Amino acid sequence: MSTITDGVLVALTKLKTLELAEDKKSVLVGPGLQWGDVYRYLLPHNVFVVGGRITNIGVPGFLLGGGISYLGSRWGFGMDNVEEFEVVLADSSVVRANKRSHLDLFWALKGGSSNFGIVTSFRLTAHPITGKAWIGKFAYSTATDPDTGKRNHMETVLDKLQAFVDKNDDTSGVLPLFMYVPQHGGPIGDISVIKLDVEGKMEMGAGSIQGEYGPTPDMIHVPKLFKDMTEEIPPMMGAWNISHPYQLTLAMNPDAPDGFRQSFRVHAAKATRESLELITHIFYNRIPELLEKLPAEEILQTLGQTSVIIQPITKNMLKQGEKRGGYIITVTWFDPKYDEIMNEWSDLTSELTYEALGKKGLSHPFIYMNDAHGNQDAFAGYGQREMKRLKKIREQYDPKRLWKKGLVGGYKIPE
Incomplete structure (x- = not known):
């Protein structure tokens, strides 16, 4: 966990525990895993966890920093789904922080980043699912219309997005990107939508859409948000399928390619x-x-x-x-x-x-x-009461500031 010359690197890449509890209500996850590893392991068990939106995101940083996922409206932030942390403290002792033991540390680790210890395992809530979800992704032009001076489709997209947020649907998730991609002609909008099959009524299917208004005849169980948008916006390209929620994370991988x-x-x-x-x-x-x-x-x-x-x-x-x-x-x-x-x-x-x-x-x-970028203060919005509590807990578990002085990088709790 060091990036300095002559420093010590503590690599957690071999800590790859994956153990689903016998009752399938929780899963033990090691910090050396990426979310794709976790999703693949859970595929045959009809349970899901709140994790990253692409497969190559690491488990520990996502959970210790909060964790926003596609299905947060149903299950909250990733950190809300941690039932227990196993932590190596600054004095080299190992503790389990949960609702029954080390409750203060349990609270602090949820959004406290790497200020309190090295987490060697996470026990996460495993949520039962039917194993199916409607997944759709489509792109459209946001170029300026020369006749009106307005950006194509922006009014419609923003109206539909606001309606989605106001509805507060806990079975659906959306991720809108407004982009400039020179390789694809410039201004583009990209919408990803997921809707869980909570009643077990969806049938497996898949298809592509391009330049057509509204859902195509083969598009079944279409979520309202996707239906409303495609009825008024002709997609440049797009695809949909009814499959495991894991498939959306695979579909998002091209948006975060290696080498950039x-x-x-x-x-x-x-x-x-x-x-x-x-x-x-x-x-x-x-x-x-x-x-x-x-x-x-x-x-x-x-x-x-x-x-x-x-x-x-x-x-x-x-x-x-x-x-x-x-x-x-x-x-x-x-x-x-x-x-x-x-x-x-x-x-x-x-x-x-x-x-x-x-x-x-x-x-x-x-x-x-x-x-957040390195020049942004990630703790600035935590509130005075919460920061006072975090500092008190840090004083208890790391009075000599090992993790602040010895661990380079990350967001540090200010003095």
Whole structure:
């Protein structure tokens, strides 16, 4: 767990425990696993866990940083589904933190990152499922219409997304991406939708969609969100299938390819129609400035997927309080010589967006740790009472600050 010269690397890659309890109500998971490993193991057992949205995300960072998944409206954050942590503490002792033992540490590890110890196993709640879900993914143009000056389909998409958040459906999930992808002609929208088969009535099926309004004749059990969008938006391309929820994580893997340089900025905003419009408007208006900074002949070879991703955080996820939504500004590129340009553009775009939201009373201080940039304070939105409690627990379990001084990287609880 060190990235410094002459440091000690503690690799957890061989800690790959996977044990489903006899009653199938929980599963023991090692920190050396990725979520694809966990999903594949659970496939034949008709249970599911709250994990990453692509298969190659590591288990420990996702859970210790919060954990937003497609099915958060049904089961909450990933951290809400941890029943027990096995932890090596700074004094080398090993404890099990759960609701019956070390309750304070159990609370702190849920969003406390790597400030309290090395977690050597997680016991997660295993949720019974029918083994089937409706999964759909489609792309459409968000280019500006020369006649109206407006972006194609944006009004419809934002209206439908807001309706989805307001409905607070705990059987469905959605991940909308508003992108600029030069390899595909520029501005593109991409929507992923999942709906669990909670009644066991869905029949297996699959198909593709392209340039057609509305569900195709073979498209069965179509979720309302997907149906409403495709009735008014002709997809450039898309596909759907009824299969195991794991299949959506496989479908998302191409959106996070290996070999790219990538940078994230994340903030939270009140989940209103006005917020959605403001976030996407600023993002697309900032793209020309980025393109001007890159040599025209190198844009296709250099710039990957640049996007703003909307993450609805509903009442069901929070279990209390008002609806909020997270948004992520992400850029991908190939050549390290453009690192400074890409990071400066991301920083300014993030600042302008958050500032504009703040002026309208739509911003929120929460920063989702797992998507935060290194220059963002992931603990800033935790609240004074929570931070005071975290510091007290750290004083109890790591009074000499081993994890702060000796573990490079990650988000550290301030003094």
